[in-house]
Amino acid sequence: MKDSASFRMINQTENTIIRNSVSKISSDVVSFLDSLKDFLYISFYQKSNGNLSLKIFLLNQKHKILVEEIENKDLIYEAGLYIGFIKKGNFHISLEFLEYLNKIHKISDLKQLWTSIRGEKSVLYGNNIRKEMVDKIPEGLEREDFVLILNQSNEIIAFCRSKVNRDEIDALKPKEVIAINLIDKGIYLRRKQ
Numbered sequence: 596m597k598d599s600a601s602f603r604m605i606n607q608t609e610n611t612i613i614r615n616s617v618s619k620i621s622s623d624v625v626s627f628l629d630s631l632k633d634f635l636y637i638s639f640y641q642k643s644n645g646n647l648s649l650k651i652f653l654l655n656q657k658h659k660i661l662v663e664e665i666e667n668k669d670l671i672y673e674a675g676l677y678i679g680f681i682k683k684g685n686f687h688i689s690l691e692f693l694e695y696l697n698k699i700h701k702i703s704d705l706k707q708l709w710t711s712i713r714g715e716k717s718v719l720y721g722n723n724i725r726k727e728m729v730d731k732i733p734e735g736l737e738r739e740d741f742v743l744i745l746n747q748s749n750e751i752i753a754f755c756r757s758k759v760n761r762d763e764i765d766a767l768k769p770k771e772v773i774a775i776n777l778i779d780k781g782i783y784l785r786r787k788q
Contacts, residue, residue, distance in 0.1 A: 601638070601639055601640065601668055601669055602636060602637070602638045602662065602668045602669075602671035602672070602674070603636060603637060603668060604633070604635065604636055604637075605632070605635045605636065605637050605651065609637055609651075609681065610632055610635070612681055612684060612685065612686050613628065613635070613651065613679075613681075613686045614628070614629075615686075616685050616686035616687070616688070617686065617688065619741070620688065620705070620741045621701075621702050621704050621705055621741070622704065623696075623701050623702055623703065623704055624696060624701060624702060627696070627701045631653060633659075634653055634654045634655070634656075634658075634659055634675075635651060635652070635653060635654075635678075636651070636652045636653075636654055636662065636674065636675065637649060637650070637651055637652075637681075638650045638651075638652065638671065638672055638673055638674075640672065648680070649680055649681040649682070650673065650677060650679075650680050651677075651678050651679050651680065651681065651686070652673060652674055652675040652676060652677055652678060653675050653676045653678050653692070654674055654675035654676075655675065658674050658675045661674075662674055676691060676692065676695060677689050677691050677692070678691070678692035679692060687778070688754070689778075690751060690753075690754060690778055690779070690780060693743065693751055693754055694751050697743070697751060702743075705741060705742070705743050706733040706735070706736055706740055706741075706742050706743070706757075707733060707742065707743045707744075707745055708724065708729055708731065708732055708733060708736075708742050708743070708744050708745070708755070708774065709729065709730045709731040709744075709745050709746070709747070710724070710728050710729060710730060710744060710745070710746055710747075710752070711727075711728060711729070711730050711747075712746075712747060713728065714727070714728025714729060714730070715746045715747070715752060718744055718752055718753045718776060718779050718781070719752060719753075719779055719780060719781035719784075720781055721776060721779060721781055721782065722776060723755075723772045723774065723775050723776050724744060724753075724755055724772065724773055724774035724775075724776065725769065725770050725771060725772055725773065726764060726767045726768070726769050726770070726771055726773050727769035727770060729773065730747075732761060732764060732773075733761070734761060735761060736757055736759075736760065736761040736764075737757065737760050737761070738757055738758060738759055738760050739756060739757060740756070740757040741754065741755070741756055741757075742754075742755045742756070742757055742774055743755075744774070744776075744779070752779060752780050753776055753777075753778065753779035753780070754777050754778050754779075755774035755775055755776050755777055756774060756775045756777060757773065757774050758772055758773055758774060758775060759773050
């Protein structure tokens with residue numbers, strides 16, 4: 596059975612879902628997306644296994660023109676920069692989009708945590724962030740903060756949510772979790788092909 600697909604600009608409901616979810620992460624990102632809402636597209640398709648996929652993409656001007664020229668939008672699965680997906684009424688941001696936002700300095704309000712070399716390997720296996728895995732912890736870290744996890748080369752390897760305040764970390768044991776791994780780059784290797 597062949598997968599069926601559709602690709603179109605996001606509607607108001609989808610825009611609201613994205614805004615509400617992103618507002619919990621960063622006000623800078625909400626403003627950025629508001630300025631580009633005419634370039635946000637959704638790809639939704641029913642896979643042959645019955646699963647529905649709702650991926651969101653950010654197009655540039657050239658992509659948008661090309662997409663608009665294609666009459667049969669059902670032929671398009673992906674275009675532009677993948678920024679995340681919608682599932683159960685929530686938008687889940689992608690690491691690709693976080694890397695892009697970091698590169699253009701649009702997420703300066705997000706805290707950053709650096710892992711050790713051993714810690715990086717553990718993160719890429721999908722594990723949560725333990726105290727022993729961290730080389731540098733940001734000042735002002737608070738429980739429930741969203742945090743970018745960087746490796747020794749300053750590459751974003753994961754996106755997490757803090758479980759503790761900065762002033763609690765010193766009292767923790769090395770194996771205690773300080774942040775929950777929401778998504779990491781290792782997911783692409785662990786995912787079924």
